[in-house]
Amino acid sequence: MKTILVVGGAGYIGSHIVKLLLKEKYRVITFDNLSTGYRHAVLGGEFFLGDLANRDDLRRVFQHYPIDGVMHFASFIQVGESVTHPDKYYQNNFVNTLNLLDIMLEQGVKACLFSSTAAIFGEPLYVPIDEKHPKNPANPYGRTKWMVEQLLNDYDRAYGLRAICLRYFNAAGADPECQLGECHEPETHLIPLVLQTASGRRKSITVFGQEYDTPDGTCIRDYVHIQDLCQAHLLALEQLLHGAPSDVYNLGNGAGFSVREVITSAQQVTQRNITVIYGASRAGDTARLVADATKARQQLGWNPQFADLSTIIQHAWQWELQQLQQKGRG
Numbered sequence: 444m445k446t447i448l449v450v451g452g453a454g455y456i457g458s459h460i461v462k463l464l465l466k467e468k469y470r471v472i473t474f475d476n477l478s479t480g481y482r483h484a485v486l487g488g489e490f491f492l493g494d495l496a497n498r499d500d501l502r503r504v505f506q507h508y509p510i511d512g513v514m515h516f517a518s519f520i521q522v523g524e525s526v527t528h529p530d531k532y533y534q535n536n537f538v539n540t541l542n543l544l545d546i547m548l549e550q551g552v553k554a555c556l557f558s559s560t561a562a563i564f565g566e567p568l569y570v571p572i573d574e575k576h577p578k579n580p581a582n583p584y585g586r587t588k589w590m591v592e593q594l595l596n597d598y599d600r601a602y603g604l605r606a607i608c609l610r611y612f613n614a615a616g617a618d619p620e621c622q623l624g625e626c627h628e629p630e631t632h633l634i635p636l637v638l639q640t641a642s643g644r645r646k647s648i649t650v651f652g653q654e655y656d657t658p659d660g661t662c663i664r665d666y667v668h669i670q671d672l673c674q675a676h677l678l679a680l681e682q683l684l685h686g687a688p689s690d691v692y693n694l695g696n697g698a699g700f701s702v703r704e705v706i707t708s709a710q711q712v713t714q715r716n717i718t719v720i721y722g723a724s725r726a727g728d729t730a731r732l733v734a735d736a737t738k739a740r741q742q743l744g745w746n747p748q749f750a751d752l753s754t755i756i757q758h759a760w761q762w763e764l765q766q767l768q769q770k771g772r773g
């Protein structure tokens with residue numbers, strides 16, 4: 444049985460991965476400081492409360508468990524905040540990742556999966572975006588992720604640390620069994636905000652900008668189901684554990700939906716009225732991000748099962764209704 448350290452495993456994406464790894468019979472150790480994650484979202488395995496900023500925490504976890512590979516999800520993720528508070532982002536996303544990699548090397552662990560993002564590309568020169576597309580991040584969040592990708596490249600060349608970088612486009616949806624879902628605080632992502640408006644938790648959803656160079660003037664994104672992302676991680680992990688060399692993969696469905704289209708689809712799925720306000724554009728946003736995930740399909744054998752936007756929204760809606768019910772009871 445292989446032992447996997449899931450760094451940031453109490454967060455949205457990490458918690459879904461922990462659930463899948465346990466199902467697949469991996470031994471799972473979650474390392475998290477709970478800054479944005481939740482202890483109750485870690486459904487099994489062992490939990491280690493620790494901070495990437497603290498090399499002693501890291502050393503302890505590596506010395507305590509026979510770790511075969513690391514999955515690194517821990518970072519700050521708000522594009523807008525990264526523009527106003529870049530220090531926070533460079534520190535946690537870059538400097539703290541350096542701590543993790545150095546301790547991995549010190550402890551002889553040389554296999555890592557890294558959560559990268561479409562935000563490394565910036566305003567695209569062409570869509571869909573393949574792995575070779577030039578990198579020109581439009582905000583500090585994207586820059587920190589691109590810096591880590593480059594760092595990983597250098598660490599492989601110099602120290603033989605193999606890494607697979609998975610560049611998610613927009614992670615969305617929830618565990619189809621409704622045990623887990625998205626719970627960011629504050630929530631900044633479009634689909635959960637739209638659904639919280641549909642459920643009555645929020646009064647309205649503000650559309651950020653209507654003058655982008657897109658058919659309806661609102662930003663286009665490629666939403667990918669959390670469960671499909673998890674499957675891609677599993678495939679990449681298996682390759683990495685079997686000695687595959689470092690690589691990068693774009694993960695998305697290759698279909699772009701505008702902010703307006705997402706709201707319309709949410710109205711259809713929920714059958715609720717959603718009050719929309721049109722506001723200014725958000726700093727750091729790009730008009731259109733759509734993935735070309737051919738490489739992941741061909742080399743990893745990735746085959747997304749929930750590519751349909753309405754299914755993604757349906758699962759997130761199921762989760763939102765459950766959250767609301769629990770809050771009502773509490």
Ligand SMILES: NC(=O)c1ccc[n+]([C@@H]2O[C@H](COP(=O)([O-])OP(=O)(O)OC[C@H]3O[C@@H](n4cnc5c(N)ncnc54)[C@H](O)[C@@H]3O)[C@@H](O)[C@H]2O)c1
Pocket residue numbers: 450451452453454455456457474475476477478479480481493494495496515516517518519520535539558559560561610611612613614615627
């Ligand atoms: N959500 C998306 O759409 C999306 C898209 C592309 C990439 N990503 C990347 O995926 C990863 C996970 O995103 P998410 O939405 O699950 O975020 P999240 O905030 O829900 O999860 C991050 C987790 O990392 C933990 N963490 C943060 N800093 C830490 C530190 N210094 N030490 C220990 N633990 C720490 C948090 O407590 C949290 O549990 C991030 O790296 C993010 O950049 C997310």
Ligand SMILES: O=c1ccn([C@@H]2O[C@H](COP(=O)(O)OP(=O)(O)O[C@H]3O[C@H](CO)[C@H](O)[C@H](O)[C@H]3O)[C@@H](O)[C@H]2O)c(=O)[nH]1
Pocket residue numbers: 520521522560561562611612613614631632633634636648649650651652662663664702725728732
């Ligand atoms: O209240 C809102 C929230 C979002 N949006 C718009 O909806 C789209 C999606 O926004 P999200 O905040 O849901 O996600 P992002 O596209 O900003 O995603 C970025 O941040 C993510 C991490 O949080 C990932 O890293 C992703 O790759 C990166 O592009 C954007 O055009 C945004 O302007 C609104 O109009 N109103």
